[in-house]
Amino acid sequence: MTEPLLHVRDLKTYFVTEHGGGTARAVDGVSFDVYPGETLGLVGESGCGKTVTSLSILRLIPEPPGHIRPGSFIEFEGRNLLTSAPTALRAIRGNRIAMTFQEPMTSLNPVFTVGDQIAEAAIVHQRLSRRAARARAVEMLTLVGIPDPQERVDHYPHQMSGGMRQRVMIAMALICRPQLLIADEPTTALDVTIQAQILELLDRLQRELGMAVMLITHDLGVVAGSADRVVVMYAGQVVEQAPTRELFARPLHPYTEGLLASVPRLDTRVSQVRGRLHSIPGQVPAATAWPAGCRFHPRCPYAWDRCATEEPPPLDTPGSEPGTHTVRCWLLTEPQRRERRA
């Protein structure tokens, strides 16, 4: 078993809200690993803490009002990121770990050319000269499939479409050949046909560069097509973790189950589909007031009294190797309750 590239244990990131709003426990005990060369999908809806998790890894959380609680542990390539000095962190960001963001419109600086922005990381980390860095930028544009890279390198973000800007962001992220790419909702803001292009691009680049990808998204379809393993988040915690095929074939956490059942799908026959979509009743609670016990219990069709009082830890599923498929649910200890409900 190889060593994980990124090892996150019990990450807790809290935000202080002003004027008596309480503390928002955005990430509340998240643990997962990313292995070299794999794609890990981090799935969840808004408010589950997935973006805060990724920002915490790179220590990009604004210190007030946010803070990473003591007891959290993040290790990358054997180095503890939470105790590293700022200079050491800067040497890692953009270099060993890179990140792309959801909104290419607002994540690119409108007053610098695309070439300048891509080259910046190379200049900072690899100490390349301006000319050499520019040449690398053109190489990267070719790598990410932008036509006429010699011309495009001098264009500004507003002269490019959404799909192209996302490619530019990917080029910026990959110029230093990082070991880990964190892609935060890389396709959400794009049209469907462009989404397909970007996913194909990420796939190809991952194979060519041998890097690991942490793919953050709310789209289960994206995860099904691109991820090797999936981590499902709800209310600041990991509720289920499994290899992709296993998760879709045998979703064990009621939230995962509900989510899968409520996604409108193309691959079912139309006649089966007209009528009601399964939906999870209720809504995501506020981060300042997570429910007691299991956080999903108010919306769970199987919940019983234990669920309201005791918070379940991640439990291994019987029949899988320990650690490969974990579920935060008491149903694993009392599986008969699942049949009773159905």
Add this chain to the structure above:
Amino acid sequence: MTVWTWLALAGAVALALVAAAEVRRHAAARAAGRRFLRHPTASLGVFILAFFVTLALAAPLVAPYDPTRQLDPVHLQNQPPSLRFLLGTDVYSRDVWSRLVYGARLSLGIGTIAMLVAVTVGAGVGAVAGYFSHWLDAVLMRGVDVGLAVPRIFVLLMAVALWERLPLGALVLLIGFTGWFVTSRLVRAEVLSLREREFVAAARAVGAGPTRVIFRHVLPNAAAPIIVSAALGIGNVILLEAGLSFLGIGVPSPLPSWGSMIHDGWQWIVAAPWTSGFPGLAIAFVVMALNAVGDGLRDALDPRKEGT
């Protein structure tokens, strides 16, 4: 100063403190209010304004003498501040403190009314120009350009020159009507962007006509630049009125506006500095307070800061 007026003054100060504290309390309950309170000068400004407004309202209680009464032209000219005359007397043996307090009514009153006129006209023109666009917008904005190009003081000077004796009310209205141009531009910009927001389209879809859309949907959301304009505008008008009165063409004697008080005491600035000095200080404090409050409001109401 009599015992009663001292008590009344103490009461006014206390009232101002209480009012300012209440404002603080209410502000702290809302995010916008907290942004406002982050400016230390803003809170101080609120207190200063509360103080002067209270003084103005309580003028009859706080002023021991009639502001226009010449007490004793022979013996009580240009007396320095004492227990009897809190801020001294001026060259016409009028109590400076009483004049200051009644002057607060005049200066603040003129400032507020002129500002209301300016802001109403400015917001109206800006809203119409921004909402209806095309040729109406072009015409109105060219008019605003002309208005901005003409120096305000000259217009007022001309008006005073043309009328034998300009009544105070007319002067106030005129100040208002020469001061709405900047507000109209700000409001127009706000309205242009609000017009494209979906809730405006939603209101139209539901059947709302232009009047309802402008008054119920657009203007309430364009309140921020209007409120900030208003706060800063009062200060501008007070300064303008002071300038005009100082030149002798503003508020007519013997009415005790702060500007005319400075005018009256100007020649004695060395021998009796309190006659011009105190009204000057009053103007300075009030205008600075208004600017501080205006800045605080601008920051508080900035929609881009939502959530900070």
Add this chain to the structure above:
Amino acid sequence: MTLPAPPLLVQVEGLVKRFPGARSLLGLGRARRIVRAVDGVSFAIATGQTLGLVGESGCGKTTVGRTILRLIEPDAGRVTLGGTDVLGLGARELRALRRRMQIVFQDPYGSLNPRMTVQQTLAEPLAIHRLAAGPEAERRISSLLEEVGLDPAFAPAYPHELSGGQRQRVGIARALSVEPQFLVLDEPVSALDVSVQAQVLNLLAELQRKRRLTYLFIAHDLAVVKHIADHVAVMYLGKIVERAPATVLYAGPRHPYTTSLLSAVPVPDPKAQRQRIVLQGDVPSPATPPPGCPFHPRCPHPKKSSRCGIEPPALREVAPGQFAACHFAEAPM
């Protein structure tokens, strides 16, 4: 014996909307590039049914929705609602007609006035059309909120106190308050989370059944449209390129763009071995449409020929009830 088809409620013919592009001579000259956002769109919707209007950004679908309601004035075409000519009405008659057709917007955060409470937002249409006032209006508002699945206690809340799903429900309640026959739904669930999406879609379906509403459901997500549409029209660069009953379209699309679109939608099933068709190039800008067939530069159809770059294909019936604008629609990919 088959039932007779329900009567057509909404009919749109030859709808055109052009936007002027950048003007020459510092804004004073003539518009240099005209953007044909909607370039001759025709369709009809029967009472109680849903037409799904699908396409990517820039295809004109949102403009179609807004021009039908005359929130944007079209340049040409004909729109009838239950026989009434919508485009020819004067201001007063248009206001009366607004009772019969309403719209729900995409952005639950932007479509509600942030300074008005839910109560005020819902009371406004009732006041404009003089439907109810005072306690009667309060009663109606309470029952509307219940109908869309919200606790009437939310009435005094401001939009920023509600979640995205709740705001969207308020938007739906507002549209329903005037008792319309026809609703334009402009991407009503695109901005919502998956679990909330399902709730709102179910709500919309239920409301349609209860109130016998007719929907124009504008969306970019084909999977979502599949759940609610009886007929589907696919738009590309201002034109409809395919139109068919939903069952027919999803089972056998005839236009290569529809096929590519269907294949690009990610399916939540890792076992689905699909040969994904990945289109090359960007979604073109409506300011510079390609000559001939607008889709031809990106078209993956094996039979694509020079004809495609010269002759724009007409939207024609290639199978009973199924219309496609492609020279090779008889031999789909």
